[in-house]
Amino acid sequence: MGIDLVLGQKIDVLVNNENLMFLPLNVEQIFDQSFVHSKEGEKNLIKSKNTLLESFNNNTKSSNIGVFSWIMLAITLMLIVFNFDKAIGVWSSLNLFIIGLLGMFLVFMWIGTDHNATKMNFNLLWGSPFHFILIYCLIKGSWIITYWYLILSLILIFTTILFWFTLTQEFNSFVKPIILQLVIIYYYYFKKCSFQINLGKTNG
Numbered sequence: 001m002g003i004d005l006v007l008g009q010k011i012d013v014l015v016n017n018e019n020l021m022f023l024p025l026n027v028e029q030i031f032d033q034s035f036v037h038s039k040e041g042e043k044n045l046i047k048s049k050n051t052l053l054e055s056f057n058n059n060t061k062s063s064n065i066g067v068f069s070w071i072m073l074a075i076t077l078m079l080i081v082f083n084f085d086k087a088i089g090v091w092s093s094l095n096l097f098i099i100g101l102l103g104m105f106l107v108f109m110w111i112g113t114d115h116n117a118t119k120m121n122f123n124l125l126w127g128s129p130f131h132f133i134l135i136y137c138l139i140k141g142s143w144i145i146t147y148w149y150l151i152l153s154l155i156l157i158f159t160t161i162l163f164w165f166t167l168t169q170e171f172n173s174f175v176k177p178i179i180l181q182l183v184i185i186y187y188y189y190f191k192k193c194s195f196q197i198n199l200g201k202t203n204g
Helices: 002-006 024-032 066-081 085-111 131-140 143-163 175-203
Strands: 035-038 041-044
Touching: 002 085, 066 085, 066 175, 085 131, 085 175, 131 143, 131 175, 143 175
Parallel strands: none
Antiparallel strands: 035 041
């Protein structure tokens, strides 16, 4: 997941055998399937194999981290369905803060480093530092500014969802529920902003 988040579009390309051979296991497999043309016909490139050291099997089962993102999405839905207003505020702010920090890190890896593989990272379409703007607007209670920011953010997130199957960068399965969660959070506050603005006009 860390590799998928930090490395950008440039690494999501099909590779040939030459590129694959930096891994010893791939070298062995490719050599096993390679032949030499001679007057006597085709011969295997590998004449014989000798195992110097037997490896041991690691039977430790790794947990699927994608489950946690679905749990986070379920928590968000539960809080909104049951209208736990204060809990929604704390939960949303925590999520936006963490994703905003991720966005700052991705921007730094793109602009602040010389690593070509971390540039052109489309994860910034959803993992953006601009999530801090929503936290700031909610703290300040600036509903008009929040309203237009939410519209632009929802358009961007919906565009990401619409085109994530056609993007040249593959998103990790962990982030897809997180993106859906962002849609729900932003839409929730969009509706809340609309209500507050309409309420202000009515009182005016």
